[in-house]
Amino acid sequence: MQLHQASWPEVETYLARSKGIVIPIGSTEQHGPNGLLGTDAICPEVMAKAAGDDAGFLVAPTFNVGVAQHHLGFPGTITLTPATMIAAIQDWLSSLRRHGFERFYFFNGHGGNIATIEAAFAEAYAPWSFEADPAPFACKLRNWWDLEGVDAYQNELFPVGLGSHATPSEVAVTYAAYPDAVKDVAMSPKIAPNGPVRDAADYRARFPDGRIGSDPSLATPALGEKIIAKVKAALIPEVTAFFSETAPAARAAAE
Numbered sequence: 001m002q003l004h005q006a007s008w009p010e011v012e013t014y015l016a017r018s019k020g021i022v023i024p025i026g027s028t029e030q031h032g033p034n035g036l037l038g039t040d041a042i043c044p045e046v047m048a049k050a051a052g053d054d055a056g057f058l059v060a061p062t063f064n065v066g067v068a069q070h071h072l073g074f075p076g077t078i079t080l081t082p083a084t085m086i087a088a089i090q091d092w093l094s095s096l097r098r099h100g101f102e103r104f105y106f107f108n109g110h111g112g113n114i115a116t117i118e119a120a121f122a123e124a125y126a127p128w129s130f131e132a133d134p135a136p137f138a139c140k141l142r143n144w145w146d147l148e149g150v151d152a153y154q155n156e157l158f159p160v161g162l163g164s165h166a167t168p169s170e171v172a173v174t175y176a177a178y179p180d181a182v183k184d185v186a187m188s189p190k191i192a193p194n195g196p197v198r199d200a201a202d203y204r205a206r207f208p209d210g211r212i213g214s215d216p217s218l219a220t221p222a223l224g225e226k227i228i229a230k231v232k233a234a235l236i237p238e239v240t241a242f243f244s245e246t247a248p249a250a251r252a253a254a255e
Contacts, residue, residue: 002049004061011099014058020103020243021058021096024048025117027066027110030074032166032192032211034185034219036174037076038064040110043170044144046177047228048107051235057243063092066113070197073204082116089120097137103243104139107235109170117141140242145169147234150227157223161191163214165207169227171216176224187217 001014003021026041036042041064052059068079080088093104106117121139128135145151154169155162162168175182192211197203 001052001056002059002061006058011058015100018057018243019101020105020239021060021101022048022052022105022107022239023060023063023092024107024109025063025066025113026108027068027079027113028064029066029068029071029077029079029110030166030210031171032214032216033187033209034183034216035166035171035210036178036181039166039170039174040066042109042177043173044107044109046173047144047231047235050228051232051239054232055236055240057239060092060096063089066110067116068110068112070112070200070203071210072200074210082119085113085116086120086123089117090123093124093137093139102137103245104137105239105242106139106141108141108143111143111164114141114143138242138245142238144231144235147231147238149234150231153230154227157226158215158218161215161218163192163212164194165212165214166192166210166216167214168216168218168223172219172221172224173227174224175219175221176228179221182221185217187211187215190217191215 001010003011024041024044026044028037028041030037031039041062045062048059065078065080067082067085068077071077072079096104108114108117118141124139125135145154158168192207192209192214194213195206
């Protein structure tokens with residue numbers, strides 16, 4: 001079930017059986033000459049929906065703009081500063097906690113978000129860390145490619161040209177979700193260069209078409225469907241286990 005497609009009575013009913021919610025989180029940034037700007041948000045959104053539909057857990061609207069300053073040399077990229085993103089995550093958590101949610105599984109599609117999401121978690125926990133009682137909620141961050149078996153699987157599908165940005169695996173997932181958006185673009189060079197990621201101007205100079213080490217022309221909707229299925233199979237048990245955790249305060253009261 002998706003939160004933004006549910007009525008409030010449906011959410012109230014859900015909360016009677018589960019206090020957990022999955023929050024897809026990504027970015028709106030360039031993904032090379034054939035990748036969609038929404039790739040990093042579309043991937044966790046599509047994967048989370050597939051898993052949530054099967055397992056019955058609630059999926060929040062996608063947090064679809066992240067920390068992507070280094071991509072601003074390419075038209076269409078939208079970014080938040082880390083401070084803005086941290087503040088926004090606090091507001092999401094406060095709103096959802098107000099309704100009774102206690103387990104927040106942030107399902108991430110953009111590596112550039114990781115440090116900021118973890119800082120947001122630290123901010124959320126900070127008031128409780130100065131008190132004797134544990135926080136009555138828990139946050140978890142998982143990148144979709146870090147789920148069990150997923151990284152090995154995408155390397156199996158793309159032994160050459162996977163790279164680290166505008167990868168054929170993430171582009172394939174977006175093509176599976178939006179087959180009308182498939183773009184046939186010749187890559188030159190076939191495999192993009194590798195190098196460090198710094199500021200926006202430096203990035204555009206090092207990686208003229210936006211790719212890093214990848215050949216996203218290998219992407220197909222069929223391969224995207226396979227990756228979504230692989231992620232779904234790994235995501236469901238991990239989310240289920242996280243939602244089932246018992247808070248320390250509850251354990252103490254039970255002893």
